[in-house]
Amino acid sequence: VPRNRADVSREEKLDEIVEAARDRLVDGGYSALSVADLARQLGLAQAAIYWYFPTKDHLLVAAVDRILKDILERKPRRGTAVTRVLWFAEQLHEFQDLRLTIRERAARAEVVAAFERDVVSLFRVMLANSLSECVGPDQLDDTADAVMALCEGVLLRDISAAHRRRVLKLGVERLLVPAS
Amino acid sequence: VPRNRADVSREEKLDEIVEAARDRLVDGGYSALSVADLARQLGLAQAAIYWYFPTKDHLLVAAVDRILKDILERKPRRGTAVTRVLWFAEQLHEFQDLRLTIRERAARAEVVAAFERDVVSLFRVMLANSLSECVGPDQLDDTADAVMALCEGVLLRDISAAHRRRVLKLGVERLLVPAS
DNA sequence: ACCTGAACACCGTTCAAGT
DNA sequence: ACCTGAACACCGTTCAAGT
Numbered sequence: 001v002p003r004n005r006a007d008v009s010r011e012e013k014l015d016e017i018v019e020a021a022r023d024r025l026v027d028g029g030y031s032a033l034s035v036a037d038l039a040r041q042l043g044l045a046q047a048a049i050y051w052y053f054p055t056k057d058h059l060l061v062a063a064v065d066r067i068l069k070d071i072l073e074r075k076p077r078r079g080t081a082v083t084r085v086l087w088f089a090e091q092l093h094e095f096q097d098l099r100l101t102i103r104e105r106a107a108r109a110e111v112v113a114a115f116e117r118d119v120v121s122l123f124r125v126m127l128a129n130s131l132s133e134c135v136g137p138d139q140l141d142d143t144a145d146a147v148m149a150l151c152e153g154v155l156l157r158d159i160s161a162a163h164r165r166r167v168l169k170l171g172v173e174r175l176l177v178p179a180s
Numbered sequence: 181v182p183r184n185r186a187d188v189s190r191e192e193k194l195d196e197i198v199e200a201a202r203d204r205l206v207d208g209g210y211s212a213l214s215v216a217d218l219a220r221q222l223g224l225a226q227a228a229i230y231w232y233f234p235t236k237d238h239l240l241v242a243a244v245d246r247i248l249k250d251i252l253e254r255k256p257r258r259g260t261a262v263t264r265v266l267w268f269a270e271q272l273h274e275f276q277d278l279r280l281t282i283r284e285r286a287a288r289a290e291v292v293a294a295f296e297r298d299v300v301s302l303f304r305v306m307l308a309n310s311l312s313e314c315v316g317p318d319q320l321d322d323t324a325d326a327v328m329a330l331c332e333g334v335l336l337r338d339i340s341a342a343h344r345r346r347v348l349k350l351g352v353e354r355l356l357v358p359a360s
Numbered sequence: 361a362c363c364t365g366a367a368c369a370c371c372g373t374t375c376a377a378g379t
Numbered sequence: 380a381c382c383t384g385a386a387c388a389c390c391g392t393t394c395a396a397g398t
Contacts, residue, residue: 010361029287030284031288034390034391035391035392036391037390044363045363045365046364046365046391047363047392047393047394048362048364050392050393051361051362051363056391056392097284097287100280100283100284101284104210104280107277108211120337142346142347142350143350145334145337145339145343145347146330146347146354148333148337149329149330149333149351150329152329152332152336152337153329153330153331153333153334154325154329154333156329156333157300157329157332159325163325167322167325167326167329170322170323170326171326174354174357175354175355177354190380190381193381214371214372215371215372215373217371224382225383226372226373226384227373227375227382227384227385228383230373230374231380231381231382235372235373236372236373
């Protein structure tokens with residue numbers, strides 16, 4: 001006997017699913033995000049999820065997008081370019097596992113690939129903006145790429161927050177100095 | 181009717197499995213490595229694989245280890261520290277997808293976590309060795325970490341070989357210059 | 361429009377049983 | 380020591396059928 005929740009708005013139902021997916025993702029990663037399990041928790045049939053998301057990867061994108069928006073909500077305050085980059089990297093640390101998930105799924109699903117492109121270019125723009133005041137326009141692009149790579153590489157490693165911060169600081173300071 | 185291949189040495193049979201796993205991994209990634217599928221290809225029952233590898237992750241480690249050893253076989257030639265790092269990064273590029281797989285599985289399986297620690301420390305030693313001739317001993321550790329992060333971060337991104345090389349070159353050159 | 365129940369074709373892993 | 384067959388408890392996805 002399919003219960004029909006025509007009374008509840010589409011947005012609310014969508015929100016419920018994304019929120020549940022988000023929770024799973026945050027504390028268990030991709031392997032903890034199971035459509036079957038999610039439906040069970042929400043008291044739905046597995047197939048119900050597919051009414052809202054044609055694919056598990058679509059759900060993944062929706063959930064990760066929400067997580068990311070939450071992180072970006074806490075806006076960087078003013079400061080030098082170096083401190084702003086450090087702050088940025090620190091915010092992204094908790095996002096790194098999902099970053100890798102996105103990277104891996106992007107090879108399998110076009111939705112995820114498109115999402116990854118959007119996120120990366122958003123980050124690059126934000127970073128280039130931050131750096132534009134202390135790097136010449138001719139070197140801005142490559143410098144931004146190098147700083148971004150440094151950040152992602154540092155976040156990839158499983159080291160202490162203090163160690164991470166030290167390496168990032170050293171790296172960013174040197175990268176922001178004109179080549180000798 | 182279990183065929184018993186007591187005539188074939190254990191090593192040969194092990195080798196056969198690892199080789200097949202390696203093939204799948206190289207051109208399809210982790211999701212293409214299926215114990216069931218592997219057994220099918222080798223004409224074995226699924227359970228037969230488990231006589232040699234207690235877990236899919238054990239098989240993963242064995243296969244990735246072989247892939248990595250093959251890459252490291254092509255030994256870096258002499259040159260400046262910068263060119264050697266560039267060469268190194270280029271070699272590792274094809275390994276990057278598997279690097280991420282290892283990173284993700286490490287959170288789930290201790291075998292993979294141990295393997296990751298070994299590989300990372302091996303790389304760090306090689307890199308520190310290369311850098312020791314142009315970086316002071318007091319800054320060697322952090323510089324090596326920064327260079328390694330830069331490499332991993334650059335490899336993470338899906339950009340052209342030329343772009344990658346340019347960013348790496350700029351980054352490494354600046355990182356190897358004493359801070360101002 | 362929304363949801364169910366049941367099926368499909370997969371997984372990784374375990375285990376009693378055979379040689 | 381080595382391997383099979385069959386089971387277990389999962390997956391993601393599809394689809395006819397119901398309200």
